[in-house]
Amino acid sequence: EVQLVESGGGLVQPGSPLKLSCAASGFTFSSNWLNWIRQAPGKGLEWVASINPDGSSTYYPDTVKGRFVVSKDNAKNTGYLQMNNLRSEDTAMYYCARTGANWDLDYWGQGVMVTVSS
């Protein structure tokens, strides 16, 4: 059974860093793209980062480029999202999701909450 489990969320002050993890199981982690998507309270889904299977290419929207870094450790079956210089507008539930064979997002984790507040 494919599973993705996020961890590492919490309450942090503006300007602080935070690192999220996404533990994967039930599939060959090194074969899939991994994505991070967030959802601010009461809002829709927003793409945050993507990384290719071997970790050699990463992609971000302008809203987080230069502040967020996505990575994956295929030996540990774990993906990461390092978030730096956090802002109040980064407050959201953060999901990791696997890219499926049809370039959709075929499996998602249940999410981890990040709150940025002083």
Added chain:
Amino acid sequence: DVQMTQSPSNLAASPGESVSINCKASKSISKYLAWYQQKPGKANKLLIYSGSTLQSGTPSRFSGSGSGTDFTLTIRNLEPEDFGLYYCQQHNEYPPLTFGSGTKLEIK
């Protein structure tokens, strides 16, 4: 980047009824449109990809149609477990991943 416009934002229906949710892309995405269901406390679920292909495990009362810029998700004979949030997402250009703004389906 492709922008996705989803409508309506809210929808109320009774069990047994049929509903449709629309998604419009700012430019042609061929057939590459996915639909997701979101429910509290559960992982988001892929329902349909490539416009009309049901993901394994998606009940047959769900159907997707459309191509180019205009797409529709139809749910026939609504069941109580179908109520929740629905999002469309284009998977023609990757990345960026772009989503519709969501539709909340509520019980009338």
